[in-house]
Amino acid sequence: MTSVAERPDPMSDPVSRHTPPAARRDLGWIGIPLVAAVGLAAYWLLPDDLALLTRIAASALFVLSLDLVLGYGGIATLGQAAMFGTGAYAAGIVAVNWINDPFAMLAAGGIAGGGIALATGALILHARGLTLLMLTIAVGQIVQEVANKARDWTGGSDGLSGIDPAPVLGLFRFDMFGRTSYLFALAVLVAGLLVARRIMRSPFGLACRGVREDPLRISAIGGSPKSYLVALYAVAGVFAGVAGALTAVTSGIVGLDSAGFPWSAEALVMLVLGGTGRLYGAVIGTAAFMGIHHILAASDPFHWMGFIGLFLIGIVLFLPGGIASGLERLGGLLRRKEDRA
Amino acid sequence: MTKLLEVEGLAKNFGGLQVSADISMTLNAGDRCALIGPNGAGKTTFVNLVTGVIPPSAGTIRLAGRDITRLPAAERVRLGLIRSFQVARLFKSMTVREHLELAVLQRDRRTFRLFASVGKVAGLADEVAGLLDTMGLTQAAHTAVGSLAYGQQRLLEIALALAMKPKVLILDEPAAGVPHSESQRILDAIDRLPEDLAVLMIEHDMDLVFRFARTIVVLAQGRLLCSGTAKEIVADPRVREVYLGSRADAR
Numbered sequence: 001m002t003s004v005a006e007r008p009d010p011m012s013d014p015v016s017r018h019t020p021p022a023a024r025r026d027l028g029w030i031g032i033p034l035v036a037a038v039g040l041a042a043y044w045l046l047p048d049d050l051a052l053l054t055r056i057a058a059s060a061l062f063v064l065s066l067d068l069v070l071g072y073g074g075i076a077t078l079g080q081a082a083m084f085g086t087g088a089y090a091a092g093i094v095a096v097n098w099i100n101d102p103f104a105m106l107a108a109g110g111i112a113g114g115g116i117a118l119a120t121g122a123l124i125l126h127a128r129g130l131t132l133l134m135l136t137i138a139v140g141q142i143v144q145e146v147a148n149k150a151r152d153w154t155g156g157s158d159g160l161s162g163i164d165p166a167p168v169l170g171l172f173r174f175d176m177f178g179r180t181s182y183l184f185a186l187a188v189l190v191a192g193l194l195v196a197r198r199i200m201r202s203p204f205g206l207a208c209r210g211v212r213e214d215p216l217r218i219s220a221i222g223g224s225p226k227s228y229l230v231a232l233y234a235v236a237g238v239f240a241g242v243a244g245a246l247t248a249v250t251s252g253i254v255g256l257d258s259a260g261f262p263w264s265a266e267a268l269v270m271l272v273l274g275g276t277g278r279l280y281g282a283v284i285g286t287a288a289f290m291g292i293h294h295i296l297a298a299s300d301p302f303h304w305m306g307f308i309g310l311f312l313i314g315i316v317l318f319l320p321g322g323i324a325s326g327l328e329r330l331g332g333l334l335r336r337k338e339d340r341a
Numbered sequence: 342m343t344k345l346l347e348v349e350g351l352a353k354n355f356g357g358l359q360v361s362a363d364i365s366m367t368l369n370a371g372d373r374c375a376l377i378g379p380n381g382a383g384k385t386t387f388v389n390l391v392t393g394v395i396p397p398s399a400g401t402i403r404l405a406g407r408d409i410t411r412l413p414a415a416e417r418v419r420l421g422l423i424r425s426f427q428v429a430r431l432f433k434s435m436t437v438r439e440h441l442e443l444a445v446l447q448r449d450r451r452t453f454r455l456f457a458s459v460g461k462v463a464g465l466a467d468e469v470a471g472l473l474d475t476m477g478l479t480q481a482a483h484t485a486v487g488s489l490a491y492g493q494q495r496l497l498e499i500a501l502a503l504a505m506k507p508k509v510l511i512l513d514e515p516a517a518g519v520p521h522s523e524s525q526r527i528l529d530a531i532d533r534l535p536e537d538l539a540v541l542m543i544e545h546d547m548d549l550v551f552r553f554a555r556t557i558v559v560l561a562q563g564r565l566l567c568s569g570t571a572k573e574i575v576a577d578p579r580v581r582e583v584y585l586g587s588r589a590d591a592r
């Protein structure tokens with residue numbers, strides 16, 4: 001039996017309780033076109049900061065992969081950079097040794113990231129909570145150490161350089177101003193958002209949300225929570241691998257830090273800042289984190305992390321759903337005013 | 342009549358403590374059976390044994406002729422042995438509709454489609470609409486379960502079980518937490534379940550039991566005390582002693 005407090009007015013008044021589909025979806029609808037529009041506007045408004053904007057776009061795709069794992073699957077991880085780094089190295093190695101077409105590099109990164117996620121996910125995803133967190137960190141450390149030791153392929157601690165991607169579609173060269181790089185990264189990010197949205201609205205996405213909320217209830221309707229989690233981890237691994245490959249394409253270099261623990265942790269901070277479980281929250285969080293970093297690091301290079309910390313505390317205390325939830329609330333207020341008018 | 346669920350000599354010991362001993366019963370297609378017994382009689386243990394939540398120490402369980410004694414819980418669900426939970430156990434942020442969509446997709450093993458849209462899966466919308474209608478939940482379809490009235494959550498529990506196309510449905514106190522005045526709506530919903538289904542209801546409320554059950558099985562101290570029609574059970578002096586009588590005395 002449940003307590004009395006948990007069951008107010010049973011059965012009463014189903015009609016007034018009926019609310020239109022959650023407000024967050026309305027913003028989800030305009031979220032992706034908005035990312036594309038703001039991204040293009042930034043291209044014209046901030047022509048001197050294209051390198052930063054490119055990094056933001058590629059990182060946002062990485063944080064998006066973390067949102068799939070954490071926001072939709074409820075998998076606590078501090079090792080997402082393992083897939084990012086694997087994807088980046090795979091793309092770099094493919095470009096240096098065999099084929100330097102940018103799309104082939106992205107494909108290599110996606111396959112490598114998805115593959116490593118599938119292999120490690122099947123091993124570690126029976127664990128939950130703190131144990132799982134430790135295991136994900138361990139996987140990240142192993143990947144980093146393998147990259148460090150395989151000097152012949154990865155360049156070890158010197159990094160893998162000499163990546164020179166061919167023109168996009170044979171037409172658009174990667175120019176020294178970074179215009180092609182940025183537009184390419186933005187296009188890949190928007191495509192990634194569209195694919196992620198599609199997946200999360202599929203039967204698979206629905207099942208993953210169910211697993212996040214109550215894995216045992218999924219068993220009770222005949223599903224296997226672990227197989228959903230492993231599949232989701234692999235899908236997110238593909239996204240992370242593509243993000244790593246995108247960084248290799250646009251920066252021309254892959255370093256050991258791309259698979260490092262700090263990069264996993266930073267991605268988590270960006271995701272929490274932006275808001276989990278929304279996809280575009282990942283983009284907002286990444287842009288906010290890296291934008292603030294860029295501005296503060298220029299004006300106060302010694303204390304910028306402190307400001308980020310204060311900002312994060314403020315968000316977690318006053319907007320637990322991240323910046324995106326604040327925007328949604330704002331959107332909800334505006335809509336209510338319109339309704340009244 | 343087809344025997345859907347056959348339980349033979351089912352027993353469970355936790356160390357030296359015997360919580361269930363030598364329970365045998367059969368459910369046929371179309372049965373409406375209530376499992377009753379005083380607190381601590383082992384009703385929940387029995388449900389957990391049959392559904393595969395805990396393994397039995399002895400005995401066999403057959404579903405539609407197939408031995409399922411050693412099958413894991415999820416596999417039994419796929420074979421059509423479905424339960425509802427005593428405390429509504431639902432996905433709080435998902436809407437009523439999404440619950441039923443998930444259950445139907447899971448039943449048909451279509452949940453690993455990554456690029457299909459839930460809204461466009463053939464036949465899904467119609468089936469979900471039918472389930473909503475059967476349970477009287479159509480108006481609440483788009484409400485998140487977290488903000489749903491408790492009685493409606495109970496209806497959704499039954500709808501979820503029904504969405505799995507069960508052969509045998511075990512309802513664990515389906516009206517628990519719902520005020521007596523409202524329990525009729527739960528019963529009405531149960532009345533609309535397909536006729537050929539075998540339904541086993543675990544229930545405390547004798548009023549509900551007599552309104553629902555054609556046959557009654559009584560458990561006491563982990564053992565099967567007796568079984569029979571509602572009339573026989575009421576007349577049985579042993580039942581009066583362990584269950585009805587002691588309750589009447591308490592009043």
